[in-house]
Amino acid sequence: MALKLLSKLRNQNLQITRNRNHHRLVDAARFFSEQPVSNLSTPDDSKFIIKNKQQTTTSSLKQHELAKFAAISDTWWDSEGPFKPLHNMNPTRLAFIRSTLCRHFSKDPNCARPFEGLKIVDVGCGGGILSEPLARMGATVTGVDAVEKNINVARLHADLDPETSTIEYCCTTAEKLVEEQRKFDAVIALEVIEHVAAPAEFCKSLAALAYPGGATVISTINRSMRAYATAIVAAEYLLNWLPKGTHQWSSFLTPEELVLILQRASINVKEMAGFVYSPLTGRWSLSDDISVNFIAYGTKDGQ
Amino acid sequence: MNRVIARKVVPANNQIFKLSRKKFFSDEAAKASTSAASSQSNQESDGNLSFTGNVQPYDIAIVGGGMVGMALACSLATTPLTKHLSVAIIDSSPALANKPCIKREDPPDPRVSTVTPATISFFKDTGAWQYVQQHRHAYFDKMQVWDYTGLGYTKYDARDVDKEVLGCVVENKVLHSSLLSRIEDTDFQKKIYHSRLTSMSLNPSSSSIVVDSTASTEASYARGRLAKLELSDGNSLYAKLVVGSDGGKSQVRELAGFKTTGWKYSQNAVICTVEHSVENYSAWQRFLPAGPIALLPIGDKFSNIVWTMNPEESSDFKSMKEDDFVKAVNHALDYGYGPHHKSSLPGSAGMFSWLGGNVTIFANESFEIPPKVVKLASERMAFPLSLMHANEYASKRVVLIGDAAHTVHPLAGQGVNLGFGDAFALSRIIAEGIAVGMDIGEVSLLKKYEAERKLANMTMMAILDGFQKAYSVDFGPLNILRAAAFHGAHFISPLKRSIISYASGEQRLPLFS
Numbered sequence: 001m002a003l004k005l006l007s008k009l010r011n012q013n014l015q016i017t018r019n020r021n022h023h024r025l026v027d028a029a030r031f032f033s034e035q036p037v038s039n040l041s042t043p044d045d046s047k048f049i050i051k052n053k054q055q056t057t058t059s060s061l062k063q064h065e066l067a068k069f070a071a072i073s074d075t076w077w078d079s080e081g082p083f084k085p086l087h088n089m090n091p092t093r094l095a096f097i098r099s100t101l102c103r104h105f106s107k108d109p110n111c112a113r114p115f116e117g118l119k120i121v122d123v124g125c126g127g128g129i130l131s132e133p134l135a136r137m138g139a140t141v142t143g144v145d146a147v148e149k150n151i152n153v154a155r156l157h158a159d160l161d162p163e164t165s166t167i168e169y170c171c172t173t174a175e176k177l178v179e180e181q182r183k184f185d186a187v188i189a190l191e192v193i194e195h196v197a198a199p200a201e202f203c204k205s206l207a208a209l210a211y212p213g214g215a216t217v218i219s220t221i222n223r224s225m226r227a228y229a230t231a232i233v234a235a236e237y238l239l240n241w242l243p244k245g246t247h248q249w250s251s252f253l254t255p256e257e258l259v260l261i262l263q264r265a266s267i268n269v270k271e272m273a274g275f276v277y278s279p280l281t282g283r284w285s286l287s288d289d290i291s292v293n294f295i296a297y298g299t300k301d302g303q
Numbered sequence: 304m305n306r307v308i309a310r311k312v313v314p315a316n317n318q319i320f321k322l323s324r325k326k327f328f329s330d331e332a333a334k335a336s337t338s339a340a341s342s343q344s345n346q347e348s349d350g351n352l353s354f355t356g357n358v359q360p361y362d363i364a365i366v367g368g369g370m371v372g373m374a375l376a377c378s379l380a381t382t383p384l385t386k387h388l389s390v391a392i393i394d395s396s397p398a399l400a401n402k403p404c405i406k407r408e409d410p411p412d413p414r415v416s417t418v419t420p421a422t423i424s425f426f427k428d429t430g431a432w433q434y435v436q437q438h439r440h441a442y443f444d445k446m447q448v449w450d451y452t453g454l455g456y457t458k459y460d461a462r463d464v465d466k467e468v469l470g471c472v473v474e475n476k477v478l479h480s481s482l483l484s485r486i487e488d489t490d491f492q493k494k495i496y497h498s499r500l501t502s503m504s505l506n507p508s509s510s511s512i513v514v515d516s517t518a519s520t521e522a523s524y525a526r527g528r529l530a531k532l533e534l535s536d537g538n539s540l541y542a543k544l545v546v547g548s549d550g551g552k553s554q555v556r557e558l559a560g561f562k563t564t565g566w567k568y569s570q571n572a573v574i575c576t577v578e579h580s581v582e583n584y585s586a587w588q589r590f591l592p593a594g595p596i597a598l599l600p601i602g603d604k605f606s607n608i609v610w611t612m613n614p615e616e617s618s619d620f621k622s623m624k625e626d627d628f629v630k631a632v633n634h635a636l637d638y639g640y641g642p643h644h645k646s647s648l649p650g651s652a653g654m655f656s657w658l659g660g661n662v663t664i665f666a667n668e669s670f671e672i673p674p675k676v677v678k679l680a681s682e683r684m685a686f687p688l689s690l691m692h693a694n695e696y697a698s699k700r701v702v703l704i705g706d707a708a709h710t711v712h713p714l715a716g717q718g719v720n721l722g723f724g725d726a727f728a729l730s731r732i733i734a735e736g737i738a739v740g741m742d743i744g745e746v747s748l749l750k751k752y753e754a755e756r757k758l759a760n761m762t763m764m765a766i767l768d769g770f771q772k773a774y775s776v777d778f779g780p781l782n783i784l785r786a787a788a789f790h791g792a793h794f795i796s797p798l799k800r801s802i803i804s805y806a807s808g809e810q811r812l813p814l815f816s
Contacts, residue, residue, distance in 0.1 A: 079747055087747065094739035110383040112737055133740025160523040161742070281754075 076127025076153050085241045092284040094133050096273055097217055100297040104215045113138030121184040123174050124192035128154030132164045141167045174205040186215040194220045194252050200261045207265040210300040216267050219295035223252035227292045255290050267298040360520050360529050361391045364542035366500050367549030368394035371705030371722035373482040378730035380491035381429045384737045389492040391540055395499050405438055410680040413574045414475040415607045416719045425727045434481035435473055441602040442468040443586045450590040456670055472599045498534040503558040505530045505700055530700045544744040545701050553707035565691030570594050571617035572688055573610045576681035579674045587673040596635050598673050617685045625679045636673045697749035704729055709760045717763055725756050
């Protein structure tokens with residue numbers, strides 16, 4: 001019943017968006033979370049527009065990327081909804097984060113809350129599907145997203161569990177946090193960088209948010225033919241996993257490019273892994289194959 | 304009443320709320336422990352004062368604190384990633400209220416389990432096996448299986464698979480209390496409710512229609528983040544995950560609406576403890592026209608009998624005089640219903656000789672007659688047999704383990720081993736979920752458990768059901784086929800090895816390994 005209602009809601013939202021944005025076929029989800037750029041947001045987010053106008057100059061976000069996902073923000077926590085692939089992939093991403101950060105901060109990986117005492121920022125937190133597990137693992141989490149609707153969904157959801165109600169959610173951008181001189185032990189931006197207009201600037205902001213010697217984790221999609229075939233053709237058009245138009249191949253980064261721009265932002269990539277999907281088990285796992293989805297962990301230079 | 308109070312606490316700030324809630328609980332705990340002392344007195348471990356009130360949700364509610372439910376609790380309590388979880392155990396059985404005192408000199412209880420090497424190693428991992436070893440238990444390393452036609456028999460030896468033992472026979476009450484003792488060694492936050500489950504509700508909605516965003520238990524429940532359980536003594540509690548380990552007639556399964564598939568065998572099992580004049584070291588199973596009879600060593604010259612027969616017969620055997628029953632047992636394990644296996648069965652050597660190099664003749668493993676039973680040492684119990692399998696083991700916030708998910712024919716004593724397998728698999732998967740910060744009631748996590756255990760359980764069920772069907776027909780040609788299959792199993796050692804491995808709890812299919 002509730003599900004039906006939800007999907008109805010979603011359809012309506014989609015229709016509205018479609019009418020608004022003629023240039024997009026079906027404009028929908030940010031399957032992944034993201035960072036806003038400027039002022040083209042959805043009309044119902046009036047506050048958000050004002051906010052964004054103020055920061056147009058500094059933000060590294062793309063305009064239309066925001067509208068895409070405001071439309072389906074309600075469905076963030078529907079594990080069978082448009083964010084299903086992300087829910088599916090989440091444990092695998094978290095396994096990588098857990099093992100790299102435990103090593104980086106010398107934490108006991110056999111403990112239920114290894115991130116106790118660590119301040120972590122989740123840039124582009126969306127509905128909070130990464131922030132909540134991080135909080136359950138003990139971290140003091142700040143989740144930021146440029147879309148106010150996401151932040152509202154995330155906050156409402158997190159408040160219902162004492163373990164996650166400590167998460168600080170802000171409708172803001174990485175750049176804004178830098179201006180506020182916020183610092184964190186670890187900076188995480190998963191599936192965000194392919195949606196920003198200026199990846200190099202974005203990486204500089206991420207670096208500025210980390211304490212010297214802090215950790216950074218970034219994941220994205222490779223600009224490879226296989227990524228085109230799987231992430232766009234298969235995921236968006238054949239399998240309908242992702243709303244069409246979620247990704248633009250040309251804005252993807254290769255692992256080499258990512259390592260380079262991170263290096264320029266004084267982050268040294270220490271480890272990289274790929275995600276592979278097994279159609280047999282329907283599960284994702286970590287592998288050496290970085291030709292489609294990959295995740296990188298780096299450390300910020302000491303002083 | 305607690306709930307009402309809690310709802311009024313509207314936190315402006317979560318930290319303040321947590322503090323005030325803590326205070327509230329310690330006050331409430333004192334009251335509750337006096338008022339409800341009669342119904343939920345003992346068994347409280349350290350640090351669960353804060354859970355005494357109704358409002359604080361549990362991480363896990365285990366409905367049914369039998370062997371399988373306690374195996375789950377024990378595994379959770381002894382795994383680094385799960386030992387911090389708060390667990391409610393709901394069971395009205397007296398075994399949980401006052402731990403039974405097990406005396407070595409008492410004759411063994413007829414309710415026993417044959418635990419496989421895989422189960423033994425799970426128990427060792429959790430540290431519960433040391434308690435089993437303090438009580439009566441009997442390892443066996445040989446098993447003879449034969450049938451009444453005198454045409455086929457086979458012997459299994461642990462050495463064939465480079466194992467020390469084929470299994471161990473332990474009284475259920477010993478397994479249960481060992482798990483409980485092990486849990487009590489830890490500072491696991493568990494609370495036992497000596498009551499029955501009367502209702503379970505899950506609010507399916509996790510949508511965005513939210514008016515009230517207070518972090519109260521009620522609000523979490525309203526948004527599908529918790530399951531609510533109501534008990535027959537008027538208590539109610541909330542949990543992130545409800546585990547149904549409440550047996551074949553599972554209340555949890557029914558309340559969650561899981562459908563089942565299955566059938567009754569028109570068979571009953573009669574169980575009892577018997578005494579020999581010498582100690583029995585092997586397991587014996589003979590297929591009779593109405594079903595198998597098994598004789599399992601339980602230590603100190605005692606053995607356990609599991610005898611499958613027609614329901615009418617079972618009531619006769621249950622009520623007949625003890626001497627007559629002992630005679631009937633000896634008859635059934637010896638010449639009753641048919642001749643002994645003739646070691647020089649014409650053609651038996653020739654039948655498989657064409658296999659050439661693959662044939663292994665266990666020359667000194669000739670047919671043996673099980674030790675005579677001299678005395679009945681316990682009451683006789685009878686219970687009907689059935690095969691049942693839940694179509695689903697898991698949905699959001701609800702999961703089934705053990706007999707609640709599947710009951711099997713007690714042939715080969717695999718039922719409880721499948722249940723222990725479920726318990727340890729679920730515990731491991733919960734730990735995996737916690738490692739990556741998942742909500743432990745999340746359906747995607749629970750489905751992982753379902754996928755893993757369904758395959759293992761259904762395979763075993765199909766094999767046992769096949770055996771049962773193969774022996775429920777007494778028809779000449781079929782008997783010979785069956786005998787040939789037995790011979791095959793006996794003489795072709797790779798096949799035999801894999802059958803033993805499989806029966807010992809290794810997750811490989813007998814023929815395709």
